[in-house]
Amino acid sequence: MGRALALLVIASLASGCATLGYYAQAINGHLEVRALSRPIDDWLADPDTTPELREKLIYARAARAFALDELALPDRGSFDRYADLGRRYVLWNVFATPELSLEAKRWCFPVAGCVNYRGYFAEDDAQAFAQSLADQRLDVYVGGVAAYSTLGWFSDPLLNTVLRRSPPEVAGLIFHELAHERVYAKGDSEFNESFATVVELEGVRRWLSARGDAESFAGYRARLSQREAFTKLVLATRSRLVTLYESSMSDAQKRVSKRAAFEELKSAYADLRNQGTFDERYDAWFAQPLNNAHLVAVGTYHSLVPILEVMLARQNGDLRAFYGEAERLAALPKVDRAKQLAALKAAR
Template identity: 30%
Template structure:
């Protein structure tokens, strides 16, 4: 009887490995990339002692200040995070692939251990990302590959600072690291839209609070950050309007309509949406206008804004009405109640 059970377990294991060969191969590839980054990261102390780049040194000190601020002013634990730096040598090292139905605002999703179901897939190898993208394109999906500026291992490992991020302005640097530290404190499995919206909202609010406390409410640096935030929000609003309008457009598509007709209507919408960018009063229009000169946006592009920005207005109302604009209390609530949300 024991021998039969052993064979049954062995056969079950073989079938599991065969059924999940692609997932296992992908996880091994990602694990190898993650290990390479962690292994080759340098301690902040060592970098500060050896580097002659004063600008980078200043940015690293800002990251350290952000960690202290996140702990004391926001209640976000950053213990063990960002104590090392990985030198990207100016190169991108990680890319996200997303995909969406061609005539519906429905993202392709992937399921992984620990994080659950997510609507993006990371790659440390750009060629492998493009190979998978080609497979999705052949199935008719809209796709998008973009470099990843940072990522969180959700507290499982000591996340390093990626050197390319130190090129950001101080406000954007603060926003990014508070965003990622938030992921290490609050993360709901199978809830990517909630997770990314919450981290984005806390990152932006936290950056405003950090800059105000450090430089004052009338400082030039804070005013410049507010201008860039205003531009970013105007662009986000235009993108979210695009999501809403595309949903309405696709809801009117019928089974009697030809593929060519659907593609024509979709293409006309995308061109019209891009033209409307010129009417938005950006403080720095060159950042946004002209970015679609060579390629029109697609559904995968628009779904990124659903993923990161669609719920922030709800969080803003909650912060004002329920927490009297006390960001630390707001964060404390989500840390304490994340298991029951």
Template identity: 35%
Template sequence: MKAFLLLVFVLCASGCQIPWYASNASGIVERIANSKTSDQLLAELPQEAPHRKALEDLPEVLEFARHKGLNVGGAYQRIDVMPDPVSFIVIAAQPESLTLHQWDFPIVGLAPYKGYRFLKHAQREAQALQSQGLISSVYPVEAFSSLGWFPEALPGAILSLSEQRRVRIIFHELVHRTIFFPGKADLNESLANYLGDEFAKEWIEKRYGRESVQFVDLHDEIQDQERLRQRVLRLKEQWSAPTLGDDLEQFQEELRSEAWMSQMGREQSVRIWTLPMILMLQVYDSGAWPWKEVWEKCQGDVDVLQWLIQREFLGTP
């Protein structure tokens, strides 16, 4: 908690956007204060509760992450039981240049998204950006990482997800907690997606085997993610500012006609895709960097991975 209070002080002392920092900081404090331990929740839940197994498995998931070299620390020792989303993210894009809008934050540097505790505040920011000629979108966030500054609680809604989806999210956020480069959102998110998926595959295979329904479902989700990625790459090869409306309409139609393998893929096909949402997909694109080759070169050592990224991608010793 001392580290968290120090972070809040540093952010607020910067003198910019103090109401935004204060609102988000108070929201995190409230969620931690109202969170419960897994044991507390297990004592309250009936034996037939659908997410009871997820709670029982959580310590083993975290131990697996520690074994893989992730900085678990005190993360996810408690469960956030508040029903509303963790926060709401605002993203925006320039329709003329077809590029994402960037915010500049103390400590974390440039980022193509901004989080708000309350939906109305996120919507107000989105409207302000629209008045400047940008295209903006708002969406809820299912999880976040403190980057190791304080012991974040696991959002309770994650417990109701399928096991493969749940562990992908947990490993993704723990990668952020372990490796983070300020101002490099695309690198950070791409790496977290790649390692999160790799660790999820290893976890599911270890528990159920490669022929299991769980492993097949995870494989299908990742394959559908790659299909969506290829669609986005083709879209970006042909789109232009004057034809953007028609380009996005054709993109939506192609998604609807695709033979998706997973429920996640089918859900993606019926979403309304805006320019900033499509550009954000590339921020999270695990295929945008040669992670497979880099990870093999590191022989699965997270510390070596961080050093190698600094040396080969960022040019620092």
């Protein structure tokens, strides 16, 4: 998926050669990104900065200011610098699941806790790690990442990988990443990503409304409608497969039904594409061989969004009150947080 988050845990190291090697690439990758970055004001003052880049940087700087002033997001120096990495993605995330389960493989780190993916600054490294997991008969997926967060431990620069997007999507990604610096539940990827997605969606709505940009808002709503339709389609297949994998069918029967489920997912997408529900933006995703790990990647970012949107509505749209409630939930043990979210879902 294009918009994603990779949590780099570069504040402390653990023992073990393999672990140290992973941390080394994370540290070196982040330092390289920092070394390539310059303050946005310097880019704007540079006569060699192209008019197109200048316009995008001015827009991003204004969106960042809006995030701090109007969305009550923290100012820890993130996105006040810019770097052109000369590549499409800054990171590649690796997701993995067992062949007949949607229980994501998790990796645990000293600062971020346990997460459902593992990020690499070099695509070759990500693919090599994914292959090592595939050799263990796991389902794997490698997805490019446009931005990452160090959770406020370091100031994260704005990247060319972000500015490739439409202006509202650039603003949304800035809001999403800064939301991670406001609320973070250690070891709960789905809560963290869903919370940040809610802040992103509400933030973009307010941002475009404040600018009176009706045309951009209409375009953003159209893209959002596609995103919601995509998520609904994928999560329906995920739910179907959860039921399948928990059934008493033999493994052989489950494999046959699994293949059928993914074939039907692709067929359903093709039908909706022909009906005009989607444009070409999801064609590449559906063109690849799909497996459980692809579904986990989508679920990580969206599964709790509807519940958290209810929570925001119950706070009458007051973001500070919403953050306070999210912080309260984030402080709970994961099992207790899940129970409270389930109760909120049942009551909506």
